[in-house]
Amino acid sequence: MVLACAAYVVPAAAMAVIPGVLGTALAYAPLMLANAVCAATLMGARARRVPQSMQALAGVAGRTLVMAGLAAGAALGGVAADLLGPRGAYAVVAIVLALTAVAARPALLRARDRRLRGRAIPAN
Amino acid sequence: MKNDRRNPLLRSRDGRALLITQAAHALAQGMMTVIIPWLILEQGGSLSQAALGFAITFVPFLLLAVPAGIAGDRLARRPMMGAALTTGVVIAATLALVLGAGNPGLWVLYAGAFLIGAVRVFVDAAMFGALAVIAPRDEIMPAQAALAQAFNLGYFGGPAVAGLALVLGAGNAMWMVAGALVLAAVGATTASARLDVRVASDAPRPRVRRGLAFLFLSRNLRALTITGICWSVASGAAISLAVPHLRNDLHVTGAALAAVLGAGVACMMLATPIITRLDRRHAD
Numbered sequence: 193m194v195l196a197c198a199a200y201v202v203p204a205a206a207m208a209v210i211p212g213v214l215g216t217a218l219a220y221a222p223l224m225l226a227n228a229v230c231a232a233t234l235m236g237a238r239a240r241r242v243p244q245s246m247q248a249l250a251g252v253a254g255r256t257l258v259m260a261g262l263a264a265g266a267a268l269g270g271v272a273a274d275l276l277g278p279r280g281a282y283a284v285v286a287i288v289l290a291l292t293a294v295a296a297r298p299a300l301l302r303a304r305d306r307r308l309r310g311r312a313i314p315a316n
Numbered sequence: 317m318k319n320d321r322r323n324p325l326l327r328s329r330d331g332r333a334l335l336i337t338q339a340a341h342a343l344a345q346g347m348m349t350v351i352i353p354w355l356i357l358e359q360g361g362s363l364s365q366a367a368l369g370f371a372i373t374f375v376p377f378l379l380l381a382v383p384a385g386i387a388g389d390r391l392a393r394r395p396m397m398g399a400a401l402t403t404g405v406v407i408a409a410t411l412a413l414v415l416g417a418g419n420p421g422l423w424v425l426y427a428g429a430f431l432i433g434a435v436r437v438f439v440d441a442a443m444f445g446a447l448a449v450i451a452p453r454d455e456i457m458p459a460q461a462a463l464a465q466a467f468n469l470g471y472f473g474g475p476a477v478a479g480l481a482l483v484l485g486a487g488n489a490m491w492m493v494a495g496a497l498v499l500a501a502v503g504a505t506t507a508s509a510r511l512d513v514r515v516a517s518d519a520p521r522p523r524v525r526r527g528l529a530f531l532f533l534s535r536n537l538r539a540l541t542i543t544g545i546c547w548s549v550a551s552g553a554a555i556s557l558a559v560p561h562l563r564n565d566l567h568v569t570g571a572a573l574a575a576v577l578g579a580g581v582a583c584m585m586l587a588t589p590i591i592t593r594l595d596r597r598h599a600d
Contacts, residue, residue, distance in 0.1 A: 232461035
């Protein structure tokens, strides 16, 4: 998950600085790939840590929070683009993702799955 | 089977049934994200009314996520998916008939968008529950990635299909949504009774009033949830800024814009093999 977030930083930063259509297209494709990797990693990691009896609830609840986050991000991205322009907004996205990866690393490393395989951590 | 390196969902009939159901259902949902705003604009609605028509499909998640999630854990998933998808077919067919008869009011379109969105909450819940039954615990990451890929294929391909379908008329486009939902329902019915395995009666059961709070209770889940929220906010900004950046700053329009966006969706399809490889080598 940390790797996926960190990998997202590169194309987001590239969108902020690369000029030209071709360069932007080359940055946009890996941006969407990083997006898909982050989303699937998040869902899979959560599923490993939730008891069998709460898988559907955890999945839908997590998706609800992500959808709310996407909507909030779209709104905030619009505000950032108004203030800084789309390139400036992409720079902010890259910084936020880098900070997320750095800040989340200790907690996510404690929660890494190697020792969890085959069993779930109780949700409370 | 231990030497079978295929994705866990491709190995079994149930897994393949889930993938077909997911892709067809996501196609219908993706088509709705274009059809409803399009029809609102065609009937003289404003841009904000069209945006509301898009946003309203997500409202059912806020209202129904907890009851749907609990149903997905406690009820048999095939009947749950079948009932939700059949309801979706009825809603889409009714909208198609209404559209064929003339211009319905905006409230009819809003109601249709809301109801189809509600179908998604219950299908998703049943899908999450079924996936946990089918995929072995240590292979749930690549299985989840494959299911997400099927969703991306349908959800991001849906708007393109809807754009073509709208040329044939709004009523026909809605019939195509109904057809995709029928395909999804057929896919669900081809799965075996294994999907319906109930949770043991002594297993922990969440209470509705606790809502989404349990995602923050344990340290492990809290770390993942907060990381996920931060990522989704950043991701929402990154995705929503793409078209304004390409159109306004780089003056990319028409076929070139579609090609850039299409390349992005095509690249998303690489996520499953990447996650599968990484999952074999690294902790998540």
